[in-house]
Amino acid sequence: MSSYYEDSARGRLAGLLDPGSFREILPPAERVVSPHLRQLDTPAAFDDGIVVGEGRLEDRRVLVAAQEGGFMGGAVGEVHGAKLTGLLERALDTHPDGVLLLVESGGVRLHEANAGLIAVSEVMRAVLAVRASGIPVIVLDGGTFGCFGGMGIVSRLCDAVVMSEEGRLGLSGPEVIETTMGVEEFDSRDRALVWRTVGGKHRYLLGEAATLVEDDVTAFRAAALALIDHKPDLSLAALAAEHAALGSRLERFGDCRDALDIWERLGVEEPERLPILDTADFLATVRDRRA
């Protein structure tokens, strides 16, 4: 087993793709760095915290992007966002079998906040353009920093999200909510509360994550492969169905104040046990109980 959580963006790609198949576009040797960080005397990275390129997955042609949480928490700046948008648009020209996004991001990079916010909206449009052209976009979320802010929205624009229990997915991070609204709104140091609110198990039960896997690069690879034949559907009928599902989530769980209330309402026996189960036991326990 090789931990996805602890690996770097490049390490994850090496383990995910067919051996030796990855070809990076605009590699660090090209020195395409953020001009804005320098201006603020902040260290830059030669890849601006994201690795993009082409590779193979069980011989299927894929485009891949991997955010590096180790550099500014994977935050999106002008160059970082443009690399992601460019990669997605490349799919419109080269028609791969799919696009894999290995997300790990706190959202917009504050040092270049306006450029980052606009960049995320360009990524959003590019994701939808790729899907509308019939190419699936699959998200893998199991990194140390989770996936928040604009990238949390981007993830849910895609065909499917694969998560590990350790992965986190949301919009405003717990620290941001605590800092702005107070500790009584969200105690970001309460690890158990954070995991059961934004962690992989809850996201899987809600239906936000399509697949829950162990924290293992090989498991992520198998899950991505299982989803690559997904046919994107952005039709009015598909979005009307999604609308109905989100409406029903509001009706069923809108008054819940804790994930435990939701799990109980889903018919899970002894919901308080879910956080301690390993992935296999968890999946067996919640079978047929997802929203």
Next chain:
Amino acid sequence: MDATTLLDRLFPDGHEIIADGVYFDGTGRGFGTEVAVIGTIDNTPIGIELAFRMAGTVLEVVRRHPGRPILLLVDTQGQRLSHRDELLGINGYMAHLAKCIDLARRNGHRVLGLVYGQAVSGGFLATSLLADRCYALPDAEIRVMNLPAMSRVTKIPLERLTELSASSPVFAPGVENYRRMGAITALWEGDLAACLAEALAVPTEGDPRRALGEERGGRQLARKVADRVRHDAA
């Protein structure tokens, strides 16, 4: 400018807009065109109910009024910051709203955004930033974060941020900064009905914001880098 005054100036031929709390929607008329209007007031935070409701209205317009232009008048201080919204998957509701707006565009509806109050972060991302074109009134405010908060988080002295923001549009709040970065097509002043008619008449294709940001000196690298990644040999 308050929403009532704004609607009267945008639609001198009349409008039927129904308000419900901080939310409103309906139809405006001008220059012989009917325009679907969806908006919010009072710098309201966008939580899951509001995102869901706006998405429903967009789907309704696509279903019942094929091709009718949509004008987003969303006044928001950003996404609602709450444990409960995160618990229920607010990012999924925001993404759903964005998908519905994108569906409208793909189905031939012109979608325009006009920032008349505030536009902030997630509330802006899931609405007007997904429009074909986004405009703003000169006294509107667009931001991710104000400079004092940004200084606390980045540990960069406020004086340094303030000094740099005089010349750089890249991080400080302001509609002019967003115009220079290419996200705001133009500022609307004077005859707002004429501005709207003109915006509805301009053909749109693709996402021109990177090129616009480069032309206006706000984002020097976004277009170049995206183009290289799109076209370079791997």
